[in-house]
Amino acid sequence: MDDKTRMTHITGIAAPLLIDNLDTDQIMPKQFLRIITREGLDKGVLFDLRFDPDGRPKPDFVLNRAEYKNANILIGGPNFGCGSSREHAVWGLQQLGVGAVIAPSFGEIFFSNALNNRLLLIVLEPEKIALLLQDLAIDKRLDIDLEKMEIRCASHVFGFVLGARHKKMIVEGLDMVGATMQLLPQIEAFEQTYHAAFPWGKVLFSEAPQEASA
Template sequence: MHHIEGIAAPLLIDNLDTDQIMPKQFLRIITKQGLDQGVLYDLRFDADGAPRPDFVLNREAYRGANILIGGANFGCGSSREHAVWGLQQLGIDVVIAASFGEIFFGNALNNRLLLIVLEPAQVAALAAEADAAPSRLAVDLDSMTVRSAGGVVAPFTLGQRHKQMITEGLDMVGATLRQLDAITAFEQQHWARHPWVCV
């Protein structure tokens, strides 16, 4: 996947932590299924479980949004891979923010959820455009740019390994298996040099 395009939803909440993205009551599962129901639950629903009509992802114009424009330090807090899985199940392909929680950043990219770091002014410009009216963004991994319908063009960077994982649809297991020949060769050399070591 070299190109991602879709509706962007502004969610400019600084320090939105993983406990808010995926509340604890949705962690009592043995599979990944159904996590989309818990994403941002307390923001999306009221105490009775009814959708909050003013929350951006509940508004008709933003239904089906696959790009989030987040606040600074998005995904801070505890290590909670469920937050990544839930966002993906909800249909989110990309999160754009000025900064991300470090553990969330690694979890996301290792699970093929694209995170893009932009300058705060660029994030604000994209969010303002998306807030004024549902805006389509285009993310091009070949040119490494984000383009908005309103003309904002923002370059970004991404490590080569994570870029390859996103464009080729690889998770960490798939990326590791790409190195299977090298791993096998290393193992054979290791056992040949250390035959006394038991497997």
């Protein structure tokens, strides 16, 4: 379903989750996949990192620290979201309140799943992330301008690249179906042109087959 709320900025607290090759099994462990709805996935996000074997929060884990309690932006390590394909990892991060992840690189399938679900992923060079982290040590808040495609922190502004389709989906609140439906006039025009050129390829089901008489 589309979210019709237009989103031009993601602003908030950024938490450093600097783990190389953080895979989707760590982001959303397998025991939380046995569901028939998406509800409650926030409880499973980074479960083994956030909680001890008795289910108590680990006080030294970054997202359990008071200053990052309401973090909605993550600064990740390289190859963030590698591993198996599971959209549950994306849905869980969103339910936890995460709106964007900034990292040097991402797992390919996770990257596609995230952007198609309106979770913003930003690829930023390691040297720029180092400067970003220096600023976050002073002021933990970031502003991501989706229209100008800029990250603004305490003393730096970093540009980033986002494909036109994904930018449109995130800004305008479109899912894959919604984005496709916006192309309906082009789709119908192609269909008419195609069938005019190749009429034998068009099959009409205007009438249901008649049952044979007894």
